[in-house]
Amino acid sequence: MKKNSNYPNTRIQRQKRLQILEAALKIFSTHGYRGSTLDKIALEARISKPNLLYYYKSKQEIHKELINGLMQKWLAPLREMKKNGEPIAELRSYIRRKIEMARDFPRESRLFNNEITQGAPHIKDLLEGELKELVEEKAKIISAWMEEGKLRKVDAYHLIFSIWATTQHYADFDVQVCAILGEEKSKKRFDEAAKFLEQLYIGGLKPEK
Amino acid sequence: MKKNSNYPNTRIQRQKRLQILEAALKIFSTHGYRGSTLDKIALEARISKPNLLYYYKSKQEIHKELINGLMQKWLAPLREMKKNGEPIAELRSYIRRKIEMARDFPRESRLFNNEITQGAPHIKDLLEGELKELVEEKAKIISAWMEEGKLRKVDAYHLIFSIWATTQHYADFDVQVCAILGEEKSKKRFDEAAKFLEQLYIGGLKPEK
DNA sequence: GTCTATATATTGATAGAC
DNA sequence: GTCTATCAATATATAGAC
Structure with missing residues (x-):
């Protein structure tokens, strides 16, 4: 039932691998790499x-695929910040996009937190390459806005860090x-947070008269 | 050499235990609980x-003592914020105190990050008790300042979260x-960060005219 | 108090039947 | 492709000599 048609076969494989990744994401994110076991x-x-080990040949391989798949999604919001937009609105x-990611992809x-906290052993290259370049590019844009008097002058890098x-x-x-806030539904919480951050950043960055 | 004088004995014990805690802090903070081994x-x-197991009878016990000892130090900066001070200065x-803690006690x-990220299994009581009460008390103070027109009105809880x-x-x-910033000496970095945060918060919280 | 040797449990990974 | 059984490596903890 698998010799000739390798097509449906591959589809099932892909689906199983997704199912494993989904489970691994849950486990790795709550227990860290070492705290997670293949059993769990x-x-x-x-x-x-x-x-499981038929689909991924090692624990490392699952983790690696998760981390790599994560990075592009993680950088997307910053990528979308455009030079030509209105600074405050951008x-x-x-x-807004970042807080939505925290809400939808905790x-x-x-x-990611775990990976960085432990010294980023698997993505150090990425941090020093792709991430660094992206941040430099966007910091330049922000700095230019400041030079034009569209924003109060602050350090653009630390501004980005603080938003992260x-x-x-x-x-x-x-x-x-x-x-601290109580266990009530947290959807509301993210709206509050977004509102607060907006006030803080807009208030803190509007150019002084 | 230890029958009668249990005094110097105890002092040596205490010193050894400190030595172990110091080592454990380094290991736990870089590898997480499960990633740390008694060997390391x-x-x-x-x-x-x-x-080592003569001084602490289990790995858990070392970790527990570290976490507990940490909490008081961690809350101290917020405790020092006084109602009678000048709001912006407070x-x-x-x-400033918080950024110094990040610099001096990374x-x-x-x-702490690791503990919280994994669901705070060992200090949940503390979070819901002592921490919650402390934050409520300080949030009240901040809110009062806002009511008096000394600060722009924002959510005091989220303000505290954002500073953390x-x-x-x-x-x-x-x-x-x-x-991202390069590997240069990091002392400077914390000064930059402090300066940025000051600008952001003071700018974002000064009452509007 | 400190060490060597070791018991016991967990875990990542493989072998091989089906 | 999936399962049972199992190996080999680690890792926590203890026993017992010194």
Whole structure:
């Protein structure tokens, strides 16, 4: 049932691999790399451990595929910030997109957090290459806006860092935020956060008269 | 040499335990709980593994003592924010203290990050009790300042969260920051960061005319 | 108090039947 | 492709000599 038609076969393979990745994302993001076991991942994916290793030949390989797949998604919001837009509006929607990512992809955020916190062993190249260049490009744009008097003059790099930090906080430190604000539905929380950040950044960056 | 005088004995014990904690902090903060092994900790502390387990009877016990010891230090900066101070100055020095903690105790910051990211299994009570109360108290103070027109009106809780996020970012995401800004000495970096955060927050929180 | 040797459990990965 | 059984490597913890 598989000799000739390698087509449906591949489709099923792809689907299984996705199913495994989904499970692995959940496990890795909550327990870290070392804290995650193939047993837990296999259980979560509802397959046996050897079967899991039939689709991915090692734990490392699953993790690597997750991390790599993550990076492009993670950088997309910053990529979208355009030079020709209106500065305040561009920043506002960048913040909005980032907070939406924290809301919709908290597991990815934590996976990333974990990777960086432990020294970024798997993506150091990416950080020093692609990420660095992207940030330099966007920092230049922001600095130009400041020179034109469209924004108050501050350090563009630290501005970007602070946006990363504040938005990702709502994904990574979710338990803490919930402990303090109460366990109510968190959709609302992200709206509050977005509103606050908007006030803070717009207030802090509007050019002085 | 130890029957009668249990005094010097205890002092040596305490010193050894400190030595172990210091090593454990380094290991736990870089590899997470599961990623850390007694071997690594013992090696770092320059003692043998069984000897280590003579002073602490389990890995959990070391971790627990670290986490507990950390919390008070971690909350101190917020505790110092006083109702009677001048609002802008109080916030400014709170930010300053927090960024100094990120600079001087990055390992503690990462240990805390790791604990929270994984669901705060060991300090959930603390978050929902002591931390929550402290934050409520300080949020009330900040809100009162806003009511008096001393600060622009924003959500006091999210304000506190954002200060936590932005300052701890420089400890937890150090590799990323270094990758982007270059590997030069980082003392300077914290000054830049402090300056930026000051501009952002003061600009964003000064009451509108 | 400190060490060597070792018990015990967990875990990543493979072999081989079906 | 999936499963059972199992290997080999680690890692926590203990026993017992010194």
